[in-house]
Amino acid sequence: MILGKVVLVTGVARQLGGRFVRRIQRDPEVDRVVAVDAVPPEHHLGGADFVQADIRQPTIGRVLAEHGVDTVVHLDVTGTPLGSGSRTTLKETNVIGTMQLLGACQKSPAVKRLVVKSSTNVYGSAPRDPAVFTETTPPKSLPSGGFAKDTVEVEGYVRGFARRRPDVAVCVLRFANILGPSADSPLASYFSLPVLPTVLGYDPRLQFVHEDDVIEVLRIASHEPARGTLNSGTFNVAGDGVLLLSQCARRLGRPTVPLLMPAVSWVGSMVRTLGVTDFSPEQLRLLTHGRVVSTVQMRETLGYKPKYTTAETFADFARSRGPGLLPPEALSRAVDRIAALPVLGGGHPPTQSAN
Amino acid sequence: MADAKVIPFDDDRSRAGGGAVQRPQRRRGAGSRLKGEPAVVREVQPLPGRPIKQDDVPVTHEEPEAPEGPQKSQDGGLERRIAGGLAFLRKRLTGDYEVDDFGYDAELTDQVLMSLLRPVYEKYFRVEVKGIENIPSEGGALIVANHSGTLPLDGLMMQVAVHDHHPAGRHLRLLAADLVFMLPVVNELARKAGHTLACAEDAGRLLSRGELVGVMPEGFKGIGKPFGERYKLQRFGRGGFVSTALRQGTPIIPCSIVGAEEIYPMIGNAKTLARLLGFPYFPVTPTFPWLGPLGAIPLPTKWTIQFGEPIPTDGYPPEAAEDPMLMFNLTDQVREQIQHTLYKLLVQRRSVFF
Known part of the structure; x- marks a missing residue:
C-alpha cells in the first residue's frame, strides 16, 4: 500500500486547530486529514474530513481504526474554554481527553507519530x-491548579505512553504565550483590557510565540524529520x-494600574466572575514573576528558526487590537x-521625570 | 560649593585664551548660553538669580572631565543633554527599548540607576579602586568578593566601580540571593540593573555569553555577621562558583572590599523579628532601629575595592569540575587571597573614615 499519511487533528473547532488543518492539507505527503472536535467548527476546514467526536469518550479509538490514522496531532490542550464551556469541562477535555486519546493510540498499531501541544x-x-x-x-x-496543572498532567501521561510504545515518535511542544491577530489565549484577553492591572513592584519578563510559527513548528513535528534534525522529544517554542x-x-x-498583591487577587476574581478574562492564580503568578525559556533545542535539534521575535509577535498582536488609551505615537x-518649545533652551534636564 | 567649582572654569578660560582657534568657538558658546538665559529668567520670574546658578553648575562640572574641548561643554552641552533626555524619555514612554533574557535594561542602568548610585560612590563612600586592569577587556570572568554591611551596598558599589573605571566599559552582572527576587520593587530594580539569581544555571549561562559575573559566596553569613567579626571571611558556601567557572573555563578574579564592613556596625540580631518578617537576620546597630529611618543611614566610611590577579581555570580537564577535592582547594585559594588582601588593605588604611 503506497498511501500518503493520514493525520488526525484534535481541537479543530478553535482558530489554531482550524488553521493547522487547512495548512497541513496542502502538504504533498499528506493524503488525508481527519479533524476531530466535540463541537462543529465555525470556520471551514479546507476539505478535511470532520468527525464530531468527544475525545473524552472511547469512540475516538474507533475513529483512529476506521481511518487508519498514522499521525496524531493533539491540539486540544487549552487554557480557555470554547464558547460557554466551564473550567470543569475544560479540565476534563485536557486531562481525561488526553488519557482516552493516548489509550486509543496505544491500541492502534498504525499510529507512528504523536505530536502534543503543551x-x-x-x-x-x-x-x-x-x-x-x-x-x-x-x-x-509545581503549578497548583488550572491550565498549568493540566499541562503537567498531560505531559505525565504522554511520557507514560512514550515508555509503553517506544516505536511511536512522540513530540511534546511547549509553547510560550501564543499571540497573533486571532489568538484567544488568556494573555491575549488580558492585553485587551482597557486598563491593565499589574502587581505593584514587579515587572515580569514575558515571551511570546506567533501563531504562524506555531503552525510551522507543528508541521515540522508532524512530518518525517529533515536531514540532520530530530523531531521527537520535548521542545520549548518561543x-x-x-x-x-x-x-x-x-x-x-x-x-x-499597579495594585498591591492582595488587591490584585480581588480584582482578578472580580474580573473572572464578570467573565472578561481568565485571571487565574497561575496567570497572576506569570504576571508577577514572569517566565523565559531557552529555545536552543528548538533551533539546533528541531531545526526551526522562528520567523517572528517576541517583539515582532507583540507588534503584530498590537496592530490587530487597535490603539489603547495612550497610543505610543501620541x-x-x-x-x-x-522638545520644540523655545523656552526649553534653559529648562531643567528632563531625565528626572523619566524615573 | 559653587565657588569651588568655578575655579577650574576660570582656569580653563585662561588656558584657552592662548589658543586662537578655540577663542571664537568659546565666544559662540557663551553667546548661545546668553540667548538661553533670558528665556529661563522669564519662565521662573520669582527667583531671577537661581536659574543662572543652576545653569552654571552642570557646565563647570563638565569642564574638568573634558578640559581639551571647553567649547563642547559650552556650546551644545546643555542642549544636547536636554535633547538626549527627551529622546530617552520618548523611548521609555513608548516602550521602545530592549532588555535581555535576564531582564537587564542596559539603557536604564547607564542613564538612571548608575547616576543615582554615583554620588554615593564618589561623594559618600569615596571609593578608591585598585587593580581594575586585572579584569579582562572581553570574555567571561567571575569576580568573587567578600560580603558585608547588612545591606548589599558593597555589591552595588562594585558594580559602579567596574562600570565607571574599566577602560572597556564592561558591565558587572551580579548574582543575588533569592530574597532579592521575592521583595517587590527590589526584584524589579535588581533585574533591570542586570542582577540575577545566584544559581549555577544563571551563572553558567552568563559566563558562556562572555559576561562579567560578580558573586559573593559568603551570602547571608557574610553580610549579616556581627561587627566584632568584621573582615573575617566566612565559609564560601559549597564552592559552587568554582565549578561553574571551571566548566566555562573562565578566570576567577578575587576582589577585596574594605570599608563596607563598618557602614552598619551590627551589635545585635533580633532573631524573632527576623523570623517573623521572613528575613535571614534583623540587624540592631547603635542607631537602628532606635532612630527609625534616620538610623538606617550608613556611616560614611572610606572604601577601597581591590581587584586581584586572575586565577585561570582553563587548564583543567572538563571532568575536574566534578572533583570535590580540587573544588575545595581552589575555593580555599580564592578565599585566602581575598582574606590576605583584606588584611593588607587594612594595614594601609589610615582611618575608617578617611
Missing part, C-alpha cells in the same frame, strides 16, 4: 527559579528576545512638542 506553563513561575528554563529544568514550585510587562503595556498604549508626538 505549554511553558509546566515550569511554573517562582522567584527561586533560574532566569531561563531549559527543557530539563525541574520546576521549583520567539527570540524578551519583553517586560511594562514595555508591553506602553507598546500597546494601555495604562497600567506620546512620542507629545515629547516632540515639548
